[in-house]
Amino acid sequence: MKVSPATTQRVAVGFMWTLAAITFAVLIFILAFILAHGLPHVTWSFLTESPSSMGREGGIFPMILGTLLVAGLAVLVAAPIGVATAVYLTEYTREGRLTAVIRFGADCLAGVPSIIFGLFGFVFFAITLGMGLSVLSGSLTLALMVLPTIIRTSEEAIRAVPYAYREVSFGLGSTRWQMVITVVLRSALPGISTGIVLSLGRSISETAAVMLTAGSALRLPRSLFDSSRTLALHFYILSREGISMPNAYATASVLIIAILALNLLAYWLMRRFVAKVGR
Amino acid sequence: MPAPRIQVQGFTACFDGKPAVKNLDLEIFPHERLAIIGPASSGKTTFLRSLNRLNDLDPGFTHSGEILRDGKNIYDADVDVAELRRKIGMVYAVPVPLPWSIYDNLVYGLRLAGVRDRATLNERVETALRYAVLWDEVKDRLHEPANVLSGGQQQRLCIARVLVLEPDVLILDEPCSGLDPISTGKIEDALVTLKERHSIVLVTNNTKQAARASDRTAFFLLGDLIEVGPTAQLFTKPTHKRTNDYLVGQFG
Amino acid sequence: MKRDRLIGAILLVVALSAISGLALITVFIFREGVPIILRVGAGQFFLSTDWEPSLGHFGILSMIGGSLAVTVGAAVIGVVFSLGLAIVLTQFAPPALAAALKPAIELLAGIPSVVYGFVGVVTLVPLIRHSLGGPGLSVLAASIVLGIMILPTITSIAIDALQAVPRSYVEGSIALGATRWQTVTMVLLRAARSGIVAAVILGMGRAIGETMAVIMVAGNALALPHSLLDPVRTLTSNIALEMGYASGDHRQALFATGVTLFVIITLLNTAALAVSRRRAGRRRVG
Secondary structure: OOOOOHHHHHHHHHHHHHHHHHHHHHHHHHHHHHHHHHHOOHHHHHOOEEEEEEEEEOOHHHHHHHHEEEEEHHHHHHHHHHHHHHHHHHHHHOHHHHHHHHHHHHHHOOOOOOOHHHOOOOOOOHHHOOOOOEEEEEEHHHHHHHHHHHHHHHHHHOOOHHHHHHHHHHHHHHHHHHHHHHHHHHHHHHHHHHHHHHHHHHHHHHHHHHHHHOOOOOOOOOOOOOOOOOOOHHHHHHOOOOHHHHHHHHHHEEEEEEEEHHHHHHHHHHHHHHHOOOO | OOOOOEEEEEEEEEOOEEEEEEEEEHHHHHHHOOEOOOOOOOOOOOOHHHHOOOOHOOOOEEEEEEEEOOOOOOOOOOHHHHHHHHHHHEOOOOOOOOOOOHHHHHHHHHHHOOOOHHHHHHHHHHHHHHHOOHHHOOOOOOOOOOHHHHHHHHHHHHHHHHOOOOEEEEEEEOOOOOOOHHHHHHHHHHHHHOOOOEEEEEOOHHHHHHHOOOEEEEEEOOOOOEEEEEHHHHOOOOHHHHHHHOOOOOOO | HHHHHHHHHHHHHHHHHHHHHHHHHHHHHHHHHHHHHHHHHHHHHHOOOEHHHHOOOEOOHHHHHHHHHHHHHHHHHHHHHHHHHHHHHHHOHHHHHHHHHHHHHHOOHHHHHHHHHHHHHHHHHHHHHHHHOOOOOHHHHHHHHHHHHHHHHHHHOOOOHHOOHHHHHHHHHOOOOOOHHHHHHHHHHHHHOOOOOOHHHHHHHHHHHHOHHHHHHHHHOOOOOOOOOOOEEHHHHHHHHHHOOOOOHHHHHHHHHHHHHHHHHHHHHHHHHHHHHHHHHHHOOO
């Protein structure tokens, strides 16, 4: 018996819709599972107190601060370098061997796994440069890790700015640098911010690289040279060593909410960018 | 005849080695409207963009010969290109308002030049808008986004944006190509008043517009200047056969 | 204008320093890791399953086997789901629905890997243990978790590849009387093939480099797997598990594990780049 093309299509498309449905069910399940178990334990004191007895009791305030320091500093370092690189690639040079080398380097850097960044950060920042396991080592390692993302998204945002804007700006007597600042970066800003916000999310989520570079000290970091445990690593240690399941779930909930908020922010920025550049 | 404001002498412009304008000699005088006509790829736009050195943006651009502005070659090494572009103001075929308010568009050139004084900015904006015949339509909504204006208003805004800088020469590249007859008429009217203050070079594909809105007309063909003369004379008694062919619609 | 040239030079220096990070990483990882491979002997290091750092035995074959097993497993799951998603979202879903679902896929990419690992270990692992037997912590569990984790990467690149296929191909096929599905299999997938292959290779690179989720669900046993239900240790987990207390030769051997991983990833990325460049080259001709 020969199956008609229409039947094949119905079966195949039905199968693919099922796959899509499973994917989104998994997403919702993961979010709901963590939040349902964790949110009841997220109290004001949990957010503002220091942990005691290895995290079995108390809160996660030092980890929140540590995460903000490590991830924030990483993005603060990576953003200017990444945007400057993107501006160089798009506005200050012609496509050629040099841009090919820079793009290839960025692509390769994007493919390096986080554990390798961790190993590198450990021997380079912590040992060779003598920074030790610290907020600084961790954030510089993460900065290197998110740099390719920032370069790529900034480049795309800059390229989406119409060429005519540049001609108008030059025609009204701007130097190249004035043109870049007043027209290109101003128009591309929401798109560039999207990349930066997503990089911030990735820095907050990262565990392997910070484990090897920022260490896992439970106390409040007093300087950039102090070791500090991030939320993601704290969650890993709590659950892996079975220290406290309720606190593990609660920590994961805080992490998930932060990621959700950043993704929403990125989404909103992207929509603004599309409206502005009018694609 | 007064002294010319721009003297083009033996000017050739090439892209990737291919000439787009060949060995051009042309003069632009104060208080005149010079129309440039000719079929596609005749070098009209290339010539226009050579006047404010916008072709420099194309990496394949090379040139020879001179374009003298008040006696000085604008391609000399010590020329401030930004300053030159302020004084040779350009309007493009498609109106491109920057994605800001009307006001921010208008003061952009002055801000680039470092003018900060509010009173000066406001005064120049009003003058420019009046010359561009746009003041009455936008004076109450200067802080609205520029892209809410109609196409014709946008093009007059682009003209005003250039006028704010008080250029010597206004160069317009088919400024009415996308506009309806009424908007076109408003722009042509504006050019009549504008020539009191500026030299005007108008590139157009529309020979009727050249006949209506210019004092002299130059005919370009495949990178060569075929002839230039008073508009009435060129349209009624062209000296070259090819000019006549073009005007009666033989090509283009 | 002179100032513009200066700014250009400064930007060039910044751009070069950005990618010099890659050179630094390569130099430092290799400098730390290669000597021990030479000392132990490459044959011994790569082809022995005997990893007993306290006795000075460094053979990483079981980790290589573990990494390959979970990567292939993840690729199979990731490809089936990603292609399904990419085809549905570009061809069959109403545009409004597709626009709403894309941010959800991006969110999937944003969930921390420790969260994936954790949810895997408390839900998926017991499920496998009870329904299929074995310890639950296994190649299968790791493949499923990794498959979901690399899904956003493959899906978004596959969507780009499918959208790059000229509309006229699709319209031409439909006009010849093909069903939408026949058009997908006979025209779209064929035209977008190299883009999809590149997507899959990049996804495999993601999977083999993933660390925390794998540690939590793969079981970390030091042996070559014989079935999908066997626990395995990957190259990445080996580093993360032992780096905390390793020193001397042991630490160097972990860097050597990193060198191995680095080389595999670089090969995968180069392959993906070559495939997508071939596509770009062909398009320029056509």
